Amino acid sequence: xxxxxxxxxxxxxxxxxxxxxxxxxxxxxxxxxxxxxxxxxxxxxxxxxxxxxxxxxxxxxxxxxxxxxxxxxxxxxxxxxxxxxxxxxxxxxxxxxxxxxxxxxxxxxxxxxxxxxxxxxxxxx
Numbered sequence: 787x788x789x790x791x792x793x794x795x796x797x798x799x800x801x802x803x804x805x806x807x808x809x810x811x812x813x814x815x816x817x818x819x820x821x822x823x824x825x826x827x828x829x830x831x832x833x834x835x836x837x838x839x840x841x842x843x844x845x846x847x848x849x850x851x852x853x854x855x856x857x858x859x860x861x862x863x864x865x866x867x868x869x870x871x872x873x874x875x876x877x878x879x880x881x882x883x884x885x886x887x888x889x890x891x892x893x894x895x896x897x898x899x900x901x902x903x904x905x906x907x908x909x910x911x
Contacts, residue, residue, distance in 0.1 A: 788813055788884075790809070791809045792881065794807045796907070800873055802909070806907075821883050822836075837857070837892065839888070842857070850876075854869050865882055872907075879906050879907075882902040
């Protein structure tokens, strides 16, 4: 059974850093689009960062560009999100996601269909 399991969330003050991890089973994360989404209470889930298959090309939402870095370790089959200079508006549940089909645009947020259970990030001012 395919699973994505996130970890690394927590509470931090504004300006701090966190690193989220997403361990994948069954599928090789290096061969598919992978992404991080977040959802704040009362809002829709939004795409934060995506990484392309076969390399390290990435796409970021404007709100996190320059502060967040998405990466992966194919040997560990794990996806990461390094979050620096965190702001209160970064608060929310963060989800790891995968596109099950091969190829295509990884910044097409509607393509993601496999989700982890989420990990909470809380940034206080």
